Amino acid sequence: MNIKEKTMKNVLNAPFLKETAKTASNMYRLGWDERNGGNISRLLDEEEYKDYIDVTNVIREIPLGFDANSLKGRVFIVTGTGKYFKNVEDDPETNLGIIRIKEDGKVAQLLWGYKDGGRFTSEFPAHMMSHMARLSENPKNRIVMHTHPTHLLAMNYVHELDEKKLTHTLWQMSTECIVVFPDGVGVLPWMLCGTNEIGVATAEKMKEFRVVVWALHGVYGAGEIIDEAKLPMKFFAYTPCYRKEAGSYRAEERGMIRGHQFNKVEMVQYAHPEHSKEAFEELVGKACSLMEKLGLHFRLSKL
Numbered sequence: 001m002n003i004k005e006k007t008m009k010n011v012l013n014a015p016f017l018k019e020t021a022k023t024a025s026n027m028y029r030l031g032w033d034e035r036n037g038g039n040i041s042r043l044l045d046e047e048e049y050k051d052y053i054d055v056t057n058v059i060r061e062i063p064l065g066f067d068a069n070s071l072k073g074r075v076f077i078v079t080g081t082g083k084y085f086k087n088v089e090d091d092p093e094t095n096l097g098i099i100r101i102k103e104d105g106k107v108a109q110l111l112w113g114y115k116d117g118g119r120f121t122s123e124f125p126a127h128m129m130s131h132m133a134r135l136s137e138n139p140k141n142r143i144v145m146h147t148h149p150t151h152l153l154a155m156n157y158v159h160e161l162d163e164k165k166l167t168h169t170l171w172q173m174s175t176e177c178i179v180v181f182p183d184g185v186g187v188l189p190w191m192l193c194g195t196n197e198i199g200v201a202t203a204e205k206m207k208e209f210r211v212v213v214w215a216l217h218g219v220y221g222a223g224e225i226i227d228e229a230k231l232p233m234k235f236f237a238y239t240p241c242y243r244k245e246a247g248s249y250r251a252e253e254r255g256m257i258r259g260h261q262f263n264k265v266e267m268v269q270y271a272h273p274e275h276s277k278e279a280f281e282e283l284v285g286k287a288c289s290l291m292e293k294l295g296l297h298f299r300l301s302k303l
Contacts (some may be wrong), residue, residue, distance in 0.1 A: 080095050143225065
C-alpha cells in the first residue's frame with residue numbers, strides 16, 4: 001500500500017518564524033544588536049512546527065561540544081553565527097536555523113535554514129544550558145534572548161556590579177521592574193563569551209534569575225513567550241497635532257477651515273497583559289510627576 005507523503009506548509013509563513021524575524025528587526029532598530037551582536041533561541045512545541053517541518057528530513061548534523069541530553073528530541077529555532085539582525089526578516093533562511101537535538105544529546109540535526117552553510121550562534125552553549133536551567137524551574141519556558149540594551153550596558157560602567165545593589169537601583173529607577181523581575185537581576189563577572197564556561201555560569205544563575213547581566217557585555221533574558229523576554233518596552237514621542245478650532249470667534253468669516261495646532265509629548269508602553277495595570281499606572285504617575293516638577297497646575301481625570 002502506498003502511503004502519500006504529507007505535504008508540508010511553507011515554513012516562511014509559520015507564525016513562530018515570522019515572530020522571531022520581527023523581533024530581531026525590532027531589536028536592531030532599538031540599537032540593541034548592531035552588526036552580528038545578539039542572538040535568539042526559541043523552543044518549539046510540536047503543534048507549532050508539525051505542519052511546517054519534517055523532523056525526519058535532516059539536512060546535516062552539527063556537533064554541540066557539550067551535553068544537552070535533557071533536551072534530546074526538542075526542536076529550536078536559533079539565530080545563526082555571524083549574522084546581522086537587520087537581515088533576518090528579509091532573508092530568514094540564511095540567518096535562522098531550525099534544529100533538533102539528537103537522541104544522544106551531543107549533536108544538533110539541522111532541519112531547515114543556514115542555507116549558506118552556516119551554523120547556530122556561537123552563544124549556543126549558553127542558550128541551551130539556560131533553556132535546561134529555566135525548564136527545570138518553569139516547564140513553560142520557551143525563550144532565551146541575548147542582547148545589549150544601551151542604557152543597561154552604560155550602567156555597567158558607572159554602577160557597582162553587585163546583584164543586590166544593581167537590582168535595587170533598577171527597582172528604584174523604574175517602579176514596574178519589581179513586577180517584571182521580582183526575583184531580581186543576576187550578574188556574572190566578565191567572562192569570555194562563546195565558551196562552555198560562560199554557558200555553565202549563566203545556566204547556574206538562570207536557576208535563580210530570569211534576567212542575567214554579563215558584565216560589560218550585555219544581558220540574557222528568558223521567558224514563556226518572546227515578548228516576555230524583552231518586555232516592557234517604553235517609548236515617547238514629541239508630536240505636532242491639529243484639531244478643529246473650538247468656539248465661535250470669527251465664525252462669520254469665510255475662508256479656509258480654521259485649525260488649532262499644538263505639540264504634545266506622548267508616552268507608550270508595551271507590556272505583558274498581566275502587567276498592563278501596573279504599566280498604565282506608571283505612565284499616569286510619570287505624567288503627574290512631570291507636571292509637578294514643572295510647577296504646572298493640572299487635573300487628573302478618570303474616564
